[in-house]
Amino acid sequence: MLLGLTTDSLTPVGLPVAHQAGTGGVAGGTLTVPGIPGNTFVFVQMVVWDQTIWGSSLSGVPQQWRGYTDIIPLELSYAFDPPLIPFFNQAAIVPVPEPSSIALLALACGGALVGLRRRHPVRSDMR
Numbered sequence: 001m002l003l004g005l006t007t008d009s010l011t012p013v014g015l016p017v018a019h020q021a022g023t024g025g026v027a028g029g030t031l032t033v034p035g036i037p038g039n040t041f042v043f044v045q046m047v048v049w050d051q052t053i054w055g056s057s058l059s060g061v062p063q064q065w066r067g068y069t070d071i072i073p074l075e076l077s078y079a080f081d082p083p084l085i086p087f088f089n090q091a092a093i094v095p096v097p098e099p100s101s102i103a104l105l106a107l108a109c110g111g112a113l114v115g116l117r118r119r120h121p122v123r124s125d126m127r
Contacts, residue, residue, distance in 0.1 A: 038078030
């Protein structure tokens with residue numbers, strides 16, 4: 001999660017949490033925000049990435065491979081109050097790297113060569 005007192009001051013808060021497959025949600029638990037008292041309105045945004053490729057640290061993820069939700073206002077609760085759950089309106093879509101056209105062309109040529117070799121095997125017993 002990214003959190004800040006303004007939309008321009010969002011910084012990472014808490015630890016990365018894996019997406020729950022099949023539920024469409026993330027159970028991130030309760031976050032403690034040091035230096036900001038309860039009943040204060042803050043702005044929250046969720047950032048997502050493919051942890052299998054980039055690891056669990058946001059700092060290691062290139063900007064173009066991150067997905068972001070919309071930024072929403074949220075009132076922080078005190079420790080003794082029930083926590084408020086942020087509901088985002090925009091899904092965080094993780095970009096998927098697409099192979100280059102050169103890689104696709106090389107793959108197609110390799111497949112064609114394998115197909116030709118199977119149809120016309122090289123004979124080693126020719127004299």
